[in-house]
Amino acid sequence: xxxxxxxxxxxxxxxxxxxxxxxxxxxxxxxxxxxxxxxxxxxxxxxxxxxxxxxxxxxxxxxxxxxxxxxxxxxxxxxxxxxxxxxxxxxxxxxxxxxxxxxxxxxxxxxxxxxxxxxxxxxxxxxxxxxxxxxxxxxxxxxxxxxxxxxxxxxxxxxxxxxxxxxxxxxxxxxxxxxxxxxxxxxxxxxxxxxxxxxxxxxxxxxxxxxxxxxxxxxxxxxxxxxxxxxxxxxxxxxxxxxxxxxxxxxxxxxxxxxxxxxxxxxxxxxxxxxxxxxxxxxxxxxxxxxxxxxxxxxxxxxxxxxxxxxxxxxxxxxxxxxxxxxxxxxxxxxxxxxxxxxxxxxxxxxxxxxxxxxxxxxxxxxxxxxxxxxxxxxxxxxxxxxxxxxxxxxxxxxxxxxxxxxxxxxxxxxxxxxxxxxxxxxxxxxxxxxxxxxxxxxxxxxxxxxxxxxxxxxxxxxxxxxxxxxxxxxxxxxxxxxxxxxxxxxxxxxxxxxxxxxxxxxxxxxxxxxxxxxxxxxxxxxxxxxxxxxxxxxxxxxxxxxxxxxxxxxxxxxxxxxxxxxxxxxxxxxxxxxxxxxxxxxxxxxxxxxxxxxxxxxxxxxxxxxxxxxxxxxxxxxxxxxxx
Numbered sequence: 001x002x003x004x005x006x007x008x009x010x011x012x013x014x015x016x017x018x019x020x021x022x023x024x025x026x027x028x029x030x031x032x033x034x035x036x037x038x039x040x041x042x043x044x045x046x047x048x049x050x051x052x053x054x055x056x057x058x059x060x061x062x063x064x065x066x067x068x069x070x071x072x073x074x075x076x077x078x079x080x081x082x083x084x085x086x087x088x089x090x091x092x093x094x095x096x097x098x099x100x101x102x103x104x105x106x107x108x109x110x111x112x113x114x115x116x117x118x119x120x121x122x123x124x125x126x127x128x129x130x131x132x133x134x135x136x137x138x139x140x141x142x143x144x145x146x147x148x149x150x151x152x153x154x155x156x157x158x159x160x161x162x163x164x165x166x167x168x169x170x171x172x173x174x175x176x177x178x179x180x181x182x183x184x185x186x187x188x189x190x191x192x193x194x195x196x197x198x199x200x201x202x203x204x205x206x207x208x209x210x211x212x213x214x215x216x217x218x219x220x221x222x223x224x225x226x227x228x229x230x231x232x233x234x235x236x237x238x239x240x241x242x243x244x245x246x247x248x249x250x251x252x253x254x255x256x257x258x259x260x261x262x263x264x265x266x267x268x269x270x271x272x273x274x275x276x277x278x279x280x281x282x283x284x285x286x287x288x289x290x291x292x293x294x295x296x297x298x299x300x301x302x303x304x305x306x307x308x309x310x311x312x313x314x315x316x317x318x319x320x321x322x323x324x325x326x327x328x329x330x331x332x333x334x335x336x337x338x339x340x341x342x343x344x345x346x347x348x349x350x351x352x353x354x355x356x357x358x359x360x361x362x363x364x365x366x367x368x369x370x371x372x373x374x375x376x377x378x379x380x381x382x383x384x385x386x387x388x389x390x391x392x393x394x395x396x397x398x399x400x401x402x403x404x405x406x407x408x409x410x411x412x413x414x415x416x417x418x419x420x421x422x423x424x425x426x427x428x429x430x431x432x433x434x435x436x437x438x439x440x441x442x443x444x445x446x447x448x449x450x451x452x453x454x455x456x457x458x459x460x461x462x463x464x465x466x467x468x469x470x471x472x473x474x475x476x477x478x479x480x481x482x483x484x485x486x487x488x489x490x491x492x493x494x495x496x497x498x499x500x501x502x503x504x505x506x507x508x509x510x511x512x513x514x515x516x517x518x519x520x521x522x523x524x525x526x527x528x529x530x531x532x533x534x535x536x537x538x539x540x541x542x543x544x545x546x547x548x549x550x551x552x553x554x555x556x557x558x559x560x561x562x563x564x565x566x567x568x569x570x571x572x573x574x575x576x577x578x579x580x581x582x583x584x585x586x587x588x589x590x591x592x593x594x595x596x597x598x599x600x601x602x603x604x605x606x607x608x609x610x611x612x613x614x615x616x617x618x619x620x621x622x623x624x625x626x627x628x629x
Contacts, residue, residue, distance in 0.1 A: 002091075002100055002109045003030040014554055015105045017432035018123035018382065018394065021082050028072040029059060029089065029109075039092040040071040043115075044122070047084045047390060059089075082126045082395055084383060086119035088112065105428045105557055121433050123382050126396035129361075131437045132342075132370045134254065137551040138207030139496070139541055140503040144449050145212060145235050146186050146220045147523045148506050149193030154186075155233045159218070161185045167525065171518040173468045183219035187523050191236035191244050202251045204509060205541015208501070209248060210345055212449055213258045214241070217265055221449070221521075223347065224265030224311050226277075228325075228332045238339070245340040254342035256372065259333075259360075261326055262351035263306040263314045264293075271313050282313075293322045306348070317356050327359050337367040345443075349375030349399065350386035357398040374443055377402040382433040394435050401441035404500055406430065408445050412457055415491050415582060418562030431499065431555055440552045442500030446491055446508065449521060453514040454505075458491065459484020463515045471515040485511070486610040489536050490580045493599075493612040496540045497569060497578040499555055509537035536599075543598050543614060549576050556621055559628050563587070564607075566628060570621040577615045577626060581607040590627040593617055 006013050007026040019025055031037050039058070046053035059071040088101040089109065101118030102110040112118040156162060163169040163185050172185035191214070194201075201209065213222035216230040231241050245255050266273040270290040272281020282290040283300050293315050295304040306312040315322060326332045333344070343364060346352065352360075357375075364371045375393060377384060381402040384391040393399045410426035413419040431439055447454040452463070459480045463471055476484060488508075496502040507522070511530030514520040544550045553569035553576075560566070563583035568575040576598075581587045586606045597604045597613040607613050617624055 001032070002035075002089075004028070004089075004103050004107045004109055005030070014556075015107075015428070015431045016436060017121055018125060018435040019077055020127050020435075021077050021080075021124050024074060024076050026072055026074045027059070028062075028070060030065065030068040030070060031091065033064065033067055033069050035091070036093045037069060037071075037091050038094070041090040041092075042073060042087050043090060044080075044085055044087040047086070053085075077124050080124060082124050084390065084395075085122040085124065087122055088116070088119050090115075103432070105424070105431070121383065123394060123433060123435065125394055125435055127435075127437070128397040129365055130369065131400050131441060132372045133551075134342075134370055135208050135372060135501055136440055137544055137548065138501060139205045139544060140208045140210055140443060140501050141201050141204065141206040142210045142445075142448065142503055142505045143194060143212065144189075144221075144506060144521050145191065145194070145214060146189040147521050148189045149197045149524060149526070150188035151190055151192035151196060152188070153192050154188055154190045154235065156186075157232075157234055159184055160234065163187050166523045167528065169523070170472045171521060173472055173518050176468060177516065181518075183221060183518075186220050186234060189523070190234065191231070191240045195240070195244050195247050198247055198251055198253065202253060203541070204504065204537055205545050206504075207252055208254050208256060208342065210256050210443075210503065211258060213260055213347075218267045218311075219265075223260050224267065225260050226265050226268040229335060242339055249340070255340075256343045256345055256374070257336060257341055258347060259344035260347040261315070261356075262317060262348045263312045266311045266313055289321070292316070292319050306351075314351070317351070318353050323356065323359065327356070327363050331363075333360060333363050334367060337364055337371065342368065342370070343372035343374070343400075345374040345376065345403075346399075347376050349377055349393070349402070350384065350391065354392045354398060357393070358396075361397050361399070372400050372441070373398075374441075375399040375402045378405045380406060380429055380433060394438055399438070401434075401438040401443065401500075403448070403503075404430070404442045404444045407442075407495070407498070407500075408451075411446070411491055411494055412454075414565070415487050415580075416458060418582060420560045420562050420565070423565070424557065424560055427498075427555075427557065436552075439499045443503045444495045444498065444500040445503045445505070446488075446495055447505040447520070448503075449505070450517065451520065452516050453512055453520050454491065454508055455481075455484045455488055455511060456513045456515060456520075458487040460513065460515075466515075471519055474515065475513055481511070481513075483610075485530065485533055487582075488533065490582060490610065490612045492537065492540060493578055493614065494565070494580060496544060497550065497576070497614065498567070499553075499569075502540075502544075504537065509534050539599055547576060547598075547616070549574070554621075558624075558626060564628055566626070568621055568624070572620055574616065574618050575621045575624060577617065577624075579607055579613045579615070579628075581609060581611050584609045588629040590625075590629055592625050593619070 005028040042057040044055045045051045059073040062070040099112040099115045100109040174181040216227040216232045217224045269277045273283040280288045282288045282294045304314045410423045414423040460476045507524045549569045556568050558566040565580040568577045595615045
């Protein structure tokens with residue numbers, strides 16, 4: 001077994017594969033002497049083997065450690081420069097060369113059948129500004145405003161349909177996914193309602209509320225922005241918004257907004273397709289000051305849209321007048337940051353250029369140095385290619401972090417089907433590819449407004465083969481819900497104790513069900529919550545608030561197979577172990593250390609079937625004696 005270690009200033013740095021450009025990193029290989037290796041090289045190239053940058057770096061023999069030869073190379077990252085790189089190792093014995101790559105979280109290298117088929121990623125980034133510390137160790141709460149809480153003080157807009165049945169009303173839905181739907185049915189949730197529920201939100205351990213779009217728009221979801229400078233009157237006005245920010249801060253909660261800057265609504269000040277606004281929109285005249293923001297293929301009825309959705313004309317976001325409007329002095333970012341918000345989650349970040357993202361980040365942090373910028377990215381954000389261009393999200397001053405959809409997918413696959421390999425590979429990808437500063441801020445989602453409800457995914461029937469009419473009223477049986485609740489407790493425990501910040505989609509903690517949009521956006525069941533789930537979520541919030549290791553502690557898998565998962569967050573003095581038993585039998589814990597399950601405050605030596613536990617040990621990870629039977 002050949003093991004790769006990495007060191008900075010003599011300190012072992014574990015699984016990380018992303019480093020600041022001012023670091024000097026030592027790459028170290030432990031190679032069994034029995035392999036008879038005489039030479040070792042690192043092949044390093046920029047962004048793949050076809051790049052013009054390429055170096056063959058020799059590793060020098062250092063010493064014999066037990067039965068292994070130690071080879072190492074010290075690399076000054078300043079000499080390589082900021083960018084995305086890949087490497088592999090060549091080991092020579094006599095006249096035979098072998099190549100190794102595909103390193104895992106324990107540093108074990110895999111022999112490659114062919115050169116270049118298992119390259120290891122190395123991200124070198126520039127830390128130009130600081131990342132916010134306030135959100136670490138906290139919990140984020142994602143609110144779809146119309147469905148969270150209603151105060152009765154909203155102002156009905158012309159064309160809006162009000163569904164008065166908060167608990168059993170069926171949201172407006174298309175005949176089939178992708179078919180046209182007006183999305184003008186509202187249940188009445190508003191900003192006043194959120195203010196009234198702030199104490200409840202705080203009880204979950206929340207220190208950040210992420211609001212789905214609140215700017216003026218025709219639809220209930222508000223992703224068809226009509227006016228970036230105004231709060232939608234169905235939700236409130238600027239005065240109530242400012243009160244929400246102040247009331248939240250009084251409880252230690254910050255607010256971030258959803259920034260939808262890659263498209264507007266067709267029914268907007270800027271496009272004004274239906275003549276709803278007094279301004280001259282791009283659709284109405286080429287003389288409009290907004291005309292240059294949009295790409296007309298055949299004026300005025302053929303224009304570029306987001307995913308060909310005609311009500312969402314796509315914006316050419318690098319147009320100077322648009323950038324000035326969003327990012328300039330007196331612009332959108334400045335206005336709302338000065339209202340006291342803590343940052344933005346950027347919708348469809350892939351469609352915003354590197355320059356746009358960097359300018360936005362700089363503007364935001366010039367107003368609030370502790371502000372935060374999240375991006376909606378569904379894949380590995382460290383090497384994402386969008387529109388044939390490699391994105392540079394983490395190379396310096398673009399995104400602080402991203403939504404963690406890869407973990408969501410892997411965790412669901414593990415909890416439901418026991419796919420341990422997929423979970424291990426996802427851990428390895430995230431924590432070796434992302435800068436640690438971004439890893440600690442990851443928005444760890446189990447559900448969002450774009451996904452089926454996590455409870456339904458974990459216990460309900462597949463939606464395949466069912467019509468929207470059928471899905472609109474389909475619910476789990478009592479037995480299915482019981483299974484789903486157990487699975488969700490396991491999933492949320494993992495999601496909340498790995499690196500990053502758990503993000504709760506409103507109502508998940510209360511047991512809300514629902515298939516794909518719009519059935520995942522049902523109103524919050526006030527007074528009818530699943531109390532078992534709710535108390536579990538509150539307990540997790542208490543644990544996260546009291547344990548500093550969840551802010552930035554290191555991560556290590558202790559055990560992972562289809563039946564059980566155990567991993568630790570740790571520093572040099574202590575560690576906290578999360579243990580999930582997804583089998584149908586009890587699992588015995590063998591340890592000389594007596595410790596309580598933080599979830600129950602009881603000493604435990606077994607974990608029940610489909611159960612979860614969190615143990616704290618006042619000892620280093622190296623001294624931890626922890627075996628599962």
